[in-house]
Amino acid sequence: MAPNNKASVDNSTTIRAASKNKHRAQPKSASASPFGSSASGSLASSLSSLFSPQPHGKDAALASLLASSSKPPVKLGQGSGLAAFGSFPSASQAGKSLDEKLRDRRKDASKKASASDSTASSALAATSKVDAAPKASGSTNKDNVKPSQQQKQPTKSPTHPSTSAPSKPAPSIPNIPAGRRPVFRPVLASSTAVTWPEMPVAGSKTVLHTLLETLAQPDIQEALNRDLGRRSCKASKQVKNSSSSIANGEGSQTAVARVQVLAGINSITRAIEGDIAIDLAKLHSGNDSKDFKKKGKQVVVAPPSVKVVFVCRHDLPQPCLISHLPMLVCARNAVLQSLATDDAQSVLLFPLPSGSESLLAKALNLKRASIIALTSEFPPSHMTHLLHAIQRETGELCHLRASWLETAIQASTSSSSPTPLSMPLEPTSIKLLRTSQPMDLNLCKATKKTKRKERSARWKKKKLILLQRVKSLKAELKCQRDKESKAKKHQVPAVKVESNPPVQMDTS
Incomplete structure (x- = not known):
């Protein structure tokens, strides 16, 4: 078939x-509608169902x-119309409650999260496979690496904007050995110590440039060549002539020009110490004259006092060479404060920034210049310009003063006053010293005790061995001496027999 x-x-x-x-x-309530549509359908949907062509x-x-x-089977109701063929949305799909929308959103979010997790896991698996597989040559290696790199890029966490800013370098912390922990020990700082003033970098550089500009002036250059002529690299006859013309002043050929600039650690130290000695002599003698003193019938002119000291603190390889300057300047200011309460007469100590030694030496025509001082004979216009720059940039940081030293000097000079002077106390400053200690202190003490016992036992043993050796050596020496003495007793002294020449008898 x-x-x-x-x-x-x-x-x-x-x-x-x-x-x-x-x-x-079709619902039962459809007969109630004049157009034969459902209760939930609208007038437009019913009209579209009436005039829409039906397929045959x-x-x-x-x-x-x-x-x-x-697609799933479409329900061809009277209210659907052309919605059965996808041209218009059906009325049944339009109405959705808020709860259903929230459920749909949650489902979509969960689906997206699961999809992202699956893609991340697949990316990790792909990268592990690429790393484990041997490297292929040519374009195959590049093709395998590029997708993994593209998948890695989205997984990077975005950096916080605060981390992009340049952060300050963290302080260097020493490595702590095993079995120890870091601790901080409080240390009481001395209230009588005088330290270097900490200057702002920008302000110190501004003052340095102002100083270099001042030293470059023609009248200051002549004074520098006169004061530092022996040490200067440009000593010549022209310098001598200019110095002699400046020294003459108003026409007096015997007058000597006063020093305006000092250079060198020893010369500046001697100058400040001399100023302190002169001021102390004035305090005890009660003489207010500041420019001269009498020595017999002669009038000795006092040397110019130091006003400003510039130090290249950060350029010196040995800081101990200038460590005495803060205390020396502070003592000088204390003496000046006891003479007059005017702060304008105090000596300023200004540490220059790093790298200023070469610039200062070039301005002074010297090989090296780590410290420079300006005296009271410096031109007033240039001095006020420098002092204004220092005051503007650093304020009162350069004025080193110690209240305890000023009070002590005032008490020593005014001992006849019945009212005692009050000494202002400095606030207590406590510093924290970072160190380390053992984790178990009892165990550490026990180990130290056992080590001490072992050390003492070893020393006793060594001492006994040395004593026995000394005794044996003494015994050996004694035996040797006894043997030598016995040998000397039993030894017979050898008598020397002199052989006389035979006497010939004359028989004739």
Whole structure:
């Protein structure tokens, strides 16, 4: 028999079945509507269902088959109209409550999170495979590496904007050995110590440039060549002539020009010590003259006093060479304060920034210049310009003063006054010293005790061995001496026999 080639048709997808489903799905309240639509349908949907063309025959069967194969079966109700063919949205899909929307959003978010986790895990697996596999040559290696790099880029966490700013360098912390922990020991700082003033970097550089500009002036250059002529690299006859013309002043050839600039640690130290000695002599003698003193019948002119000291503190390889300057300047200011309460007469100590030694030496025409001092004979216009720059940039940082020293000097000079002078106390300053200690102190003490016992036992043993050795050596020496003495007693002294020449008898 011939095979049955008749095509089998699904009865559930035919037009008759669709019409049956249509009548079944139609609600009872549809008869109440004049257009035959459902209660939930709108007027526009009912009108579209009336005037929309309905498919017939093969077209309807084909549409139903396509709908059943790709999409779930479409309900062809009266209120659907062209929505059955996807041209208009159906009324049943329009109404959704807020709870359903929230549920849908949560489901979508969970799906996206699971998808991202799966992609991240697959990316990690791919990178591990690429790293484990041997490197291929040419373009295959590049093709394998590029996707992994592209997948790694989104996984990087974004940096916080605060971390991009340049942070201050952290202080260097020493490595703590094993079995110890860091501790901080409080140390009481001395209230009588005088330290170097800490200058701002920008302000100190401004003062340095002002000083260099002042030293570059022609009249200051002549004074520098005169005061530092022996040490200067440009000593010549012209310098001598200019110095002699400046020294003459108003025409007196015997007058000597007073020093305006001092250079060198020893010369400046001697100058400040001399100023302190002169001021102390004035305090005890009660003489207010500041420019001269009498020595017999002669009048000795006092040397010019130091006003400002500039130190290249950070350029010196040995800081101990200038460590006495803060206390020396502070003592000088204390003596000046006891003479007069005017702060304008105090000596300023200004530490220059690092790298200023070469610039200062070049300005002074010297090989090296680590310290320079300006005296009271410096031109007043240039001195006021420098003092204004220092006051503007650093304030009162350069005025080194010690209240305890000033009070002591005032008490020593005014001992006849019945009212005692009050000494202002400095606030207590406590510093913290970073150190380390053992984790278990009792164990550490026990180990130290056992080490001491072992050390003493070893020393006693060594001492006994040395004593026994000394005794044995003494015994050996004694035996040797006894043997030598016995040998000397039993030894017979050898007598020397002199042989006389034979005497010949004359028989004749």
